[in-house]
Every structure is written in C-alpha cells, then in structure tokens.
Amino acid sequence: MNNAPRESRLGAWIAMGLGTLYFLLPLIATFEFSLRMKRGEYSFEAYKVVFGDPLFQATFGYSIVMALATIAVGVLLVVPTAYWVHLRMPKLRPLVEFITLLPLVIPAIVIVFGYLRMYNSSSILPLTGSEHATDFLLVCSYVTLSLPYMYRSVDTGLRTIDVRTLTEAAEVLGARRATILLRVIFPNITSAILSGAFLTFAVVIGEFTMASLLDRPAFGPYLQLIGANRAYEPSALAVIAFLVTWASMGLINVFGRNSRRQPNR
Amino acid sequence: MAFLEISQLQKHFGSHTAVHDFSISVEQGEFVTFLGPSGCGKTTILRMLAGFEAPSAGGIVFDGRDVTQVPTNRRNVGMVFQSYALFPNMTVAENIGFGLKVAGASQNDIAARVREMLKLIKLDALAERYPWQMSGGQQQRVALARAIANRPKVLLLDEPLSALDAKIRIALREEIRELQRELNITTVFVTHDQEEALSISDRIVVLNEGRVEQIGTPSEIYNFPRTRFVASFIGTLNQLGGTVVDTARGEIRVGEQLLVTSNPLDELSNGQACTLALRPEAVTLQGGGKGRNTVQAVVDDVSFLGSIVRVRSHLGSEVLSMDVFNDPNQKLPARGDTVQLSFAFENLLVLA
Numbered sequence: 001m002n003n004a005p006r007e008s009r010l011g012a013w014i015a016m017g018l019g020t021l022y023f024l025l026p027l028i029a030t031f032e033f034s035l036r037m038k039r040g041e042y043s044f045e046a047y048k049v050v051f052g053d054p055l056f057q058a059t060f061g062y063s064i065v066m067a068l069a070t071i072a073v074g075v076l077l078v079v080p081t082a083y084w085v086h087l088r089m090p091k092l093r094p095l096v097e098f099i100t101l102l103p104l105v106i107p108a109i110v111i112v113f114g115y116l117r118m119y120n121s122s123s124i125l126p127l128t129g130s131e132h133a134t135d136f137l138l139v140c141s142y143v144t145l146s147l148p149y150m151y152r153s154v155d156t157g158l159r160t161i162d163v164r165t166l167t168e169a170a171e172v173l174g175a176r177r178a179t180i181l182l183r184v185i186f187p188n189i190t191s192a193i194l195s196g197a198f199l200t201f202a203v204v205i206g207e208f209t210m211a212s213l214l215d216r217p218a219f220g221p222y223l224q225l226i227g228a229n230r231a232y233e234p235s236a237l238a239v240i241a242f243l244v245t246w247a248s249m250g251l252i253n254v255f256g257r258n259s260r261r262q263p264n265r
Numbered sequence: 266m267a268f269l270e271i272s273q274l275q276k277h278f279g280s281h282t283a284v285h286d287f288s289i290s291v292e293q294g295e296f297v298t299f300l301g302p303s304g305c306g307k308t309t310i311l312r313m314l315a316g317f318e319a320p321s322a323g324g325i326v327f328d329g330r331d332v333t334q335v336p337t338n339r340r341n342v343g344m345v346f347q348s349y350a351l352f353p354n355m356t357v358a359e360n361i362g363f364g365l366k367v368a369g370a371s372q373n374d375i376a377a378r379v380r381e382m383l384k385l386i387k388l389d390a391l392a393e394r395y396p397w398q399m400s401g402g403q404q405q406r407v408a409l410a411r412a413i414a415n416r417p418k419v420l421l422l423d424e425p426l427s428a429l430d431a432k433i434r435i436a437l438r439e440e441i442r443e444l445q446r447e448l449n450i451t452t453v454f455v456t457h458d459q460e461e462a463l464s465i466s467d468r469i470v471v472l473n474e475g476r477v478e479q480i481g482t483p484s485e486i487y488n489f490p491r492t493r494f495v496a497s498f499i500g501t502l503n504q505l506g507g508t509v510v511d512t513a514r515g516e517i518r519v520g521e522q523l524l525v526t527s528n529p530l531d532e533l534s535n536g537q538a539c540t541l542a543l544r545p546e547a548v549t550l551q552g553g554g555k556g557r558n559t560v561q562a563v564v565d566d567v568s569f570l571g572s573i574v575r576v577r578s579h580l581g582s583e584v585l586s587m588d589v590f591n592d593p594n595q596k597l598p599a600r601g602d603t604v605q606l607s608f609a610f611e612n613l614l615v616l617a
Contacts (some may be wrong), residue, residue, distance in 0.1 A: 162348060168317055169350035171337040173364035175414065183363075187354035 013022040017050060027242065029115040032233035047210050063211075063219035066135070070142040071197045074150045077143065079193065081186055082154045086163045093155075098150040108209040111141060113235050116213070130240075134214055141210045150196035156193020158185075191255040198248040205244055266329060268451050269291040269419055274323035276309050276475075282597035283309045285475045287323070292447040296442065300462040301472035307455045310472075311421050314453060316340050327418050341451075343412030347424040349404040351396040356393040357407050358383070364415040382410035385444065402433040409441065420445065420452045426461060438465050459499050463487060471495050490545075493616040496542045503543040504616070505583045511534045515610070517541060520581025524558045527610040540616045544585060545575065548587035550604060559607045560585070564598045565577070578604065 037045040050056050086094050087186045103111070114138055121125035127133040163185070186193070211218035223241065227234040266292035266603045276284040291297050298605060299307035312318040316337030324333045332340050351360050361382050362375040370378075386406040396404055403442040405425055412420060422441070426434040432515040440463040445452050458464055462469050470485060471478040471494070479486060479495045492497035498505065510516040512530040516523055517539065526541070533539055562578035563586055574597060576587045587606060589595070598604050 160355070162350070165346055165348055166352065168315070168337070169346060169352070170363070170367075171317075171343070172315060172340075172342060172344040173411070174338045174367045175363075176338060184352055184354070188352075198271045212266075230461060 013087045030235045037232040046232040059219045059222035067201045069139045078150045093146045100147045112213045146200035149199040153192045153196030157189035195252045198252045202245045202248040268327040272324045273319045277321045296452045296460040296467045296468040300453045300467045305472040307476040343417035343420045345422045349408045361411045386410045420450045420456045505532045505541040526613040542614040545586040545588035549607045557607045564602045
C-alpha cells in the first residue's frame with residue numbers, strides 16, 4: 001500500500017511526465033520530420049532512399065562486422081581476465097576496474113591520435129599502412145572504447161556465481177583451467193556476456209571519431225556525411241540509429257530477465 | 266603402510282599458523298572425521314588434501330603415492346562441498362558425468378556410470394533436472410554421486426550437511442555412511458557438529474586452534490576425553506573444581522565432600538587443585554552402592570528437553586547436572602529439594 005502523501009505522489013508523476021516529454025518530444029519531432037519528404041503527405045520516402053542507398057548498406061554492414069569482431073575480441077580478452085581477477089587476485093579488482101574505466105575519461109580523439117602516432121606508416125608496426133591493418137586497429141580501438149561496459153557486465157555476471165567453489169569443484173573432477181572456463185564459467189555468465197555484447201554493439205554502431213580519423217567506411221561517418229548534405233534522410237537515419245540502440249537495450253533486458261528465472265546458485 | 270598418510274602437515278598464512286604438525290594414518294575404507302570449532306584448521310587440512318592449498322611443510326601420501334606437490338586435477342580425489350557446487354548450466358546427469366567426460370570416457374561408459382550413480386542415490390527420475398529445480402538434500406546427493414562417479418581414491422566432504430535442515434541432515438548422513446561402506450572408499454569428513462561426527466565415524470580427530478586434541482573412536486572421544494577442550498566440546502559435561510587429597514587412593518575433595526575416582530592421578534600431587542569432569546547421564550538419583558560416589562546436592566532447576574529431563578543442582582559452589590530419560594511415571598525432585606546423587610568412580614574423569 002502506498003503511504004506517501006498525495007502531494008508528493010502528484011509531484012513525482014509531474015516530474016516523470018516532464019522528463020518523458022523532454023526525452024520523447026525531440027524524437028517525435030525528428031520522426032515526424034522524417035515522414036515529410038513528399039510534400040503535402042506523410043510517407044516513408046526518406047527511409048526508402050536511405051535503405052536503397054548503397055553507401056548506407058555498405059557502411060551499416062561494415063559497422064556490424066566491426067561490432068561483431070569487437071565483441072569477439074572483447075569477450076576473449078575480458079572474460080578470462082575478469083575470471084582470473086575474481087579467482088586469484090581479488091585485491092587487484094579496484095585497479096582493474098579503474099583501468100577499464102579509463103576509456104570513459106580519455107576522449108576518443110586523444111586515443112586515436114595516439115594510435116596514429118604509434119602505428120603510422122613510419123613506425124615499427126605500421127598498422128595504418130593497409131586497409132585490413134587499419135580495420136584491425138579500429139577493432140582494437142573499439143575494444144578499448146567498449147571495455148567499461150563489457151568488463152562491468154562480465155564482472156557483475158561473475159559476482160552472481162560462486163566462481164571459486166565452482167572452479168574447485170571442476171578441478172577436483174580433473175578439469176584444467178581452459179575446460180573450466182569453456183564448460184563451467186562461460187555458460188553461467190552467458191546473459192552477462194550478452195548484455196556486454198549488446199552494449200558494445202550499440203556503442204560501435206554509432207561511433208564517429210575513431211572511424212572518421214582512421215578513414216574507415218563506418219556507419220558513424222556516414223551519418224555525419226548525410227547530415228551535412230541532406231534534409232530528411234538524416235532524420236530517418238537518426239530514428240533508425242535510435243531503433244537499433246533500443247533494440248539492443250531491449251535484448252539486454254530480455255536476457256537479463258531470463259537469467260533471473262534460472263538462479264545460478 | 267596406511268592408505269592415506271599425512272605426515273607433519275603444517276600451514277602458515279603469514280605470521281598465523283593455521284595447522285601445527287598434523288599427522289594421521291587412515292586405512293583403506295576408513296571413515297575419519299575432523300571435528301572442531303570454526304577456525305580450528307579442519308577445513309584447511311581438507312583443502313591441503315584436495316590440493317587447493319599448498320602445505321607449508323609436511324607430506325601427503327595416497328595409496329603409496331606422494332601427492333603433496335601434485336595439482337588437484339591429477340590427485341583423483343572426490344569432494345563434496347558445503348554449498349553443493351553443482352554446475353548450474355548442467356543437468357543432474359551432466360553434472361554426474363562431468364568428471365568422466367573430462368577424463369575422455371566414451372559416451373556409453375558415461376551413460377552407464379551415470380545410471381549406476383543415479384540408482385545409488387535413488388534419483389533416477391531426476392536425471393534431466395537442473396540443480397535449481399531440486400531441493401537442498403537432492404542437490405547434495407547429486408554432489409555426492411558426482412564426487413564418486415570417477416572412482417576416486419579418497420572422498421573428502423567439507424561440512425556437506427551444514428546447509429540442510431535437521432531432519433534431512435540426519436537422513437542424509439546415514440545415506441552417506443551407508444554408501445561409503447558399500448563402496449569402501451577412504452573418507453575424510455569435516456564437521457563442527459559433534460552428533461554428526463559421533464554417529465557416522467570410525468575415528469574422530471578433534472582439533473582446536475590448529476592442533477590435534479585427541480584422536481579416537483567416537484566412544485573413546487565421548488567417554489574418555491583426554492583434554493579439557495575435548496571434554497567440554499563433546500556433549501554436555503559437568504566440570505567440578507577440586508583438590509587432590511590422596512593420589513594413591515584417588516581421593517579428591519569437592520567443596521565439603523570427598524569423592525573417589527578410579528582414573529589415574531599420576532600427573533597430580535596431593536594438595537594440588539584440579540578439574541573433574543562428569544557426564545550428566547552418568548549421574549543417578551539412587552544413592553550408594555559399591556564403587557560409586559554419593560553426594561548431597563540442592564536442586565536448582567528441572568528442565569524438560571523432550572526425551573531427556575535435565576536436573577541442575579549445586580553442591581557447595583559447584584554446579585552438577587544430571588540427565589535422566591523422560592519417564593512420565595517417574596517422580597522427579599522439585600526446585601529446592603535436597604537430593605542424593607551418585608555416580609561410578611570410573612565416570613569421574615580428571616582433565617589435563
């Protein structure tokens with residue numbers, strides 16, 4: 001039973017209503033504008049143009065591939081690291097957390113200028129010398145950028161299981177570390193990994209700075225290009241980008257709910 | 266040579282010594298329990314047997330093989346944990362078969378062994394269930410089946426019943442013992458519950474602060490505790506302060522009364538203060554008789570404990586409790602009554 005006074009409940013509803021309007025109104029306005037490409041009527045013409053644009057297909061496809069590669073590398077890097085920290089070096093957890101949060105503090109432009117300095121064509125490791133090498137560099141930069149989200153998700157997942165006892169139980173049954181990671185740890189933090197993966201996906205799809213400065217044909221720079229040269233299509237693209245992000249968040253919720261239905265302890 | 270030999274095992278954590286010079290020989294098929302309060306080192310010793318902790322000194326030998334430096338996954342031990350530690354992502358059948366799968370057994374062999382284990386623990390119908398779909402008692406039985414599916418040389422159980430409620434605990438400990446006898450696996454069981462230890466062990470090792478207080482059969486530990494700690498830790502015990510009168514005749518003064526013990530007083534001298542121990546169930550209301558001490562006491566309280574009635578009285582400044590079986594037809598003394606209590610000479614123990 002809600003015992004809060006009527007006035008404070010009304011105040012809470014008003015605040016929520018104002019916040020929702022503040023958030024939704026620009027989105028509704030953007031969506032409404034994107035339907036106005038044909039004069040005098042609402043239509044999805046802008047969306048047709050966008051989806052039919054070969055450059056949209058190429059850049060969106062490229063960013064999806066980059067996102068998937070980032071997720072794969074991120075999972076292979078973060079899960080064993082977080083597992084090892086939980087198991088053997090719990091005192092190092094604050095330091096590791098600090099390191100994984102650094103990408104949030106250091107601007108992307110600083111990171112990418114650092115990359116250009118370290119990996120330019122006259123350095124020992126000239127990763128900017130070819131397209132594929134630059135793609136690799138971009139994936140590494142995305143992994144760094146998504147590190148706070150991936151690590152935090154995986155760390156939270158590991159906290160919901162008794163890592164030490166499960167590891168010991170598997171060891172006593174003859175399993176080695178790799179087997180334990182693959183058959184015991186990974187399957188029990190799948191929803192956490194997926195949460196991190198969807199967050200990574202959302203971050204990578206919309207990323208502009210690194211892709212632009214490394215001159216790669218990603219979706220972020222395409223959004224900026226269209227925004228500078230067209231009227232209705234950028235609104236359509238903004239709505240599409242929002243939908244992709246919301247779909248990712250929705251899937252995080254779905255997998256999070258599924259994991260709560262099957263307790264790990 | 267014994268099947269399990271532990272020699273002068275030590276474990277230090279920084280400046281703190283968790284285990285001091287622990288040694289024991291365990292025969293094939295024997296069920297040994299490490300019993301003691303929290304922090305006494307029993308789990309640390311078990312973890313060294315499993316290989317989770319490296320000993321600071323000493324050695325461990327399983328069936329003639331020195332395993333002191335052998336990693337856990339190559340020791341061929343089975344372990345049951347307090348928290349069950351079943352793999353949440355695997356069914357009961359998959360959990361039980363995990364060790365065999367890791368060892369590279371064929372699918373047919375794994376399936377056959379899993380069926381055998383499920384029959385042993387009487388959970389045939391739950392093969393496809395997940396751990397979170399089962400009760401605590403069922404989970405622990407699955408954990409036990411998983412531990413023995415690999416045919417381990419030694420079975421280690423780390424307080425496996427602590428997380429279960431009382432009735433399930435009693436039923437499951439009997440099952441564990443029955444299974445262990447049937448399979449003749451050398452077993453080391455860790456618990457802080459003395460009733461558990463007394464009911465299912467061949468031998469008990471009582472530990473306190475990393476040291477062995479006493480090793481013996483349940484009967485020896487209970488009836489003939491050798492140290493004050495063992496006497497007070499196991500069961501309920503009357504402890505009386507007295508003064509030795511005559512070591513040769515076993516006479517000790519407690520308050521105004523002279524008592525006799527048939528237990529040796531070699532380590533004491535006349536006039537020396539000492540502590541006497543007496544089990545409440547050794548005391549009776551009938552006075553007199555050859556070989557028995559008779560004392561006069563004043564009743565302070567009579568408590569009904571179910572199958573037992575505890576009569577608490579005092580003689581001088583010493584408190585003396587007596588346990589009698591509950592008999593509705595028996596007339597019990599009331600508070601304030603002066604009663605005559607008696608106990609045999611051999612029941613009066615002298616504590617170190």
